[in-house]
Amino acid sequence: MTTPAPIAKFTRLRHATFASRDPERLLDYYRTVIGLGLVGRNGNRIYLASDSEQLSLVIEPGEAALTRVAFEISPNVEMEAVGAALKQSDLRPELRSDPLPGVSRLLSFTDPEGTQFELIQGWTPTPAQERIGALAVTKLGHVALRTPDPLATSEFYAKVMGLRVSDWVEDRFVFMRSGFEHHTLNFVRAPVRSLHHLAFELRGAAHMQQACDHLARHKLNILWGPVRHGPGHNTAVYHRNPDGHLVELFYDLDRMIDEELGYFDPRPWHRDRPQRPKVWVGLPRDVWGLPPSPECTEFAR
Ligand SMILES: [Fe+2]
Structure with missing residues (x-):
């Protein structure tokens, strides 16, 4: 069928x-x-x-x-x-x-x-009417939403909008990809639908260090990271914006360049060779870095 x-x-x-x-x-x-x-x-x-x-x-x-x-x-x-x-x-x-x-x-x-x-469909450039400074992130990388039923929601998005499941954390957090990047839309179990976090992409390690210094200069506490995650293997750092939304800055996200192969492009920090989509169970999931701060524990994925 x-x-x-x-x-x-x-x-x-x-x-x-x-x-x-x-x-x-x-x-x-x-x-x-x-x-x-x-x-x-x-x-x-x-x-x-x-x-x-x-x-x-x-x-x-x-x-x-x-x-x-x-x-x-x-x-x-x-x-x-x-x-x-x-x-x-x-x-x-x-x-x-x-x-x-x-x-x-x-x-x-x-x-x-x-x-x-x-x-x-498609796009035309919309340049800012001002010189962009500060971190100048490369793009909005992913959005994570809360949902009472991550399994039903992931099935809906697979069926209706063609998303593919990259990884699960137990049965409560699902990472879905729309292109070759490990995730662009995630769903985490919680009583009601709302934003869990949004993430912007950085260019690399030097940009990450600049980001941490920049957050400190703006008195925005780092709530988690820098950490190299297990699922997606991105290096990430988290803070809250003035509206209380959790914002992640990341680089080095896993990529599945060729869907036909069914595994993520091999990277030195992978524990599975090849690294295929899977269900992550137990701790530690992260490759390195400390657990999230208490202010961020509801976020622990
Ligand atoms: Fe994220």
């Missing part, structure tokens, strides 16, 4: 939208700490781009929360057909024209737990 094709396939993670009670304070954090730049404003919405001139973050007024996540899908599918299939699955699709800087058309849908996802 063949598995039915997904409705569409998430490819690259594009941007995330956050509501904030103090959008200007959050804007200041993303400008002066993370290193995104202001593209423009539309009414009370704020658009921020990375140094690669790609829209990375949208901020709008409201109770502090992640409100939407945008993924790119293949240019070879008809948005209308995807919309019709999403409608058939009761996922409340909505097609919009010129909704965001650098995005000509956007199809949104709402997943069974109420998170809105946006599907985008």
Whole structure:
């Protein structure tokens, strides 16, 4: 029996939208700490781009929360057909024209737990209207969401949006990939759907050291790391932004360049050779680094 094709396939993670009670304070954090730049404003919405001139973050007024996540899908599918299939699955699709800087058309849908996802095809550069300083992260790397049922949620995203499971931590944390990188969307067991953490990619070890110094200069406590994780093997450091959201900065994430091979490109720090997707059980999972601080324990993955 063949598995039915997904409705569409998430490819690259594009941007995330956050509501904030103090959008200007959050804007200041993303400008002066993370290193995104202001593209423009539309009414009370704020658009921020990375140094690669790609829209990375949208901020709008409201109770502090992640409100939407945008993924790119293949240019070879008809948005209308995807919309019709999403409608058939009761996922409340909505097609919009010129909704965001650098995005000509956007199809949104709402997943069974109420998170809105946006599907985008292609992009045009949206350079910041200012010189980008601070950390100038390379991109938004992944988003981790809480869910009461990670298994059902991972099956939904595999079936509907073509995500592949990279690793599980026991039965409570699932890492899913949309491209060759180990994870772009994760789900962790918790009573209700909300953001668990978001992560920005750094260029390497020197950039990580610069990031730690930079966080200290901004009096943002490092809550975990630097640590080299087990699942994904990324080197990571965590802090909370002014809205209390956990933000990870990372580099060196595992890559499955060739899906056909079914294992991650061999790296010296892997314990399994080859390193295939698996269920991680027991401690220590991390290759090196101390456990998370008490302020971060609910986060321990
Ligand atoms: Fe992460």
